[in-house]
Amino acid sequence: MTPSEQKEQTERTLRADARRNRERVFEAARELFARDGEGVQMEEIASHAGVGIGTVYRHFPTKGALLTEMVRTRFQRFTEIALAAEQIEDPWEAVATLLTESSVAVEGDAGFQMAMMGVEDLEWEGIEQEKAAFAAPAERIIERAVEAGAVRSDMSVDDIPMLMCGITSTMYFAPGGAEWRRHLDLVLAGLRPG
Amino acid sequence: MTPSEQKEQTERTLRADARRNRERVFEAARELFARDGEGVQMEEIASHAGVGIGTVYRHFPTKGALLTEMVRTRFQRFTEIALAAEQIEDPWEAVATLLTESSVAVEGDAGFQMAMMGVEDLEWEGIEQEKAAFAAPAERIIERAVEAGAVRSDMSVDDIPMLMCGITSTMYFAPGGAEWRRHLDLVLAGLRPG
DNA sequence: GACTATACGGAATCCAGATTCCGTTTGTCA
DNA sequence: TGACAAACGGAATCTGGATTCCGTATAGTC
Incomplete structure (x- = not known):
């Protein structure tokens, strides 16, 4: 199994809501990072994405x-x-x-x-x-x-x-x-x- | 009393040890600020100057x-x-x-x-x-x-x-x-x- | 040498944010 | 529809530093 197949499978395994939330977090982060730079706060990203802070961390370790x-x-x-x-x-x-x-x-x-x-x-x-x-x-x-x-x-x-x-x-x-x-x-x- | 006279008097009033310490703190800060930038820590400045952290704050409010x-x-x-x-x-x-x-x-x-x-x-x-x-x-x-x-x-x-x-x-x-x-x-x- | 206003040291406190944890909710699949 | 693994939310925890506080020490003055 190649790394890309492995990754694909991991993605396939992701539950629908999880995939949607990951996308939202990413989008919120993109927007706020562009606005505030590295000063963005994780809490802010979470609320802007409409998810809990825990969800942010589930998708991005730090x-x-x-x-x-x-x-x-x-x-x-x-x-x-x-x-x-x-x-x-x-x-x-x-x-x-x-x-x-x-x-x-x-x-x-x-x-x-x-x-x-x-x-x-x-x-x-x-x-x-x-x-x-x-x-x-x-x-x-x-x-x-x-x-x-x-x-x-x-x-x-x-x-x-x-x-x-x-x-x-x-x-x-x-x-x-x-x-x-x-x-x-x-x-x-x-x-x-x- | 002009502002400069006022300042002068304030300085005159400074106790000898206080003046010396202020100088040391300033010197330490100059050195560490040059090395580490705004990341310098107040504690570090204090110990580098050979004084307690309280002394740093007595001379510089923040x-x-x-x-x-x-x-x-x-x-x-x-x-x-x-x-x-x-x-x-x-x-x-x-x-x-x-x-x-x-x-x-x-x-x-x-x-x-x-x-x-x-x-x-x-x-x-x-x-x-x-x-x-x-x-x-x-x-x-x-x-x-x-x-x-x-x-x-x-x-x-x-x-x-x-x-x-x-x-x-x-x-x-x-x-x-x-x-x-x-x-x-x-x-x-x-x-x-x- | 005694007295007092100044200074001092540094432990304790505060604070802002990142990160963790766990009880609850929801998607998925039989 | 029931079971359960996967996700979720967000309160609680942890951390790194700045800042405060107060009991102690000392320069300056008589």
Whole structure:
């Protein structure tokens, strides 16, 4: 029995109400995590989901596990963005779009912002797979841009988390505003060759 | 009686051992705050200072008050840096030095990094005076650079906290490393005109 | 040296949240 | 429909820290 079959069976075994509740908890957590970041309270998630606190814990062993799950899900959005950006013809546009769209994806999600900024307690362990899925297309985009002379020759994939982290911190520092667009603007200018 | 005379008298009234202990607590707090950030524990500060926890609270009403005092003190360093940078002849060098030295000042001080990044609980209220003292020379530096065409014409003082916040987040994200220098490098490139 | 206002130490208290536990309810299946 | 395993709710418990309190110690003053 492969792991996935095993998982499938576990899911099949889940009682109907249990599956529904798990979904509700997850949805509530997503919403509140986006609003309040890691400061969300388990009680609040429970009541927002319309279930008891015990039910939350039955589905997610700890708060950390729940939040990591949020981060993992959100992170996948980056990969979608990278894959889409890769289709853009112009090498520079591809890079610019990658960073811009990624920023937009983070906007308005306090929890993900915190994760991007490396706030403790938000685990980045266990999402290596997601990271790799993002890194592949991102790397191709950058390599192409470097070869085309559209960005400084020393740009690398590793610059992306670094820069995103910076832009995110602007969002976090000045929430609700558009200052981060200026930050992004500056960063993009800094990436140009020469 | 002016406020300053009043304060002076209060200080004069402080018993010798009290003054000494206050100093010790402050010093311990500075050290541990730099190491652990806002996560420092009051008990730890007390024992590190060689006093009882009660003594810490006699001198600083709450943890927040103590940390704010730390931030205020640290912030003053920025003003010194700005005043020094203002003396630099070359307009671009002045800007570059301002940002570089400010970054260096933050390096290795986790507490101040958190404050720069706007982590909650670290109060920025009550240090308006320090902010203004920094803004004045910084503004002159930037104005001069803009007029000389050494930086993009739309650069403003408000860009400084934004960019510093970003660079700081890199330090925080990759502590101990020198990645932030690359981030600074990119940011400086982005500030250049055109 | 005695007296008193100040300070001190640190055990006890408070508090906010996460996590556990168990009596009750509900879905599933024969 | 009855039986029972699977889930549920939420009160009770646990925890890590901040903050308070009060009996004791000491600097300053005569």
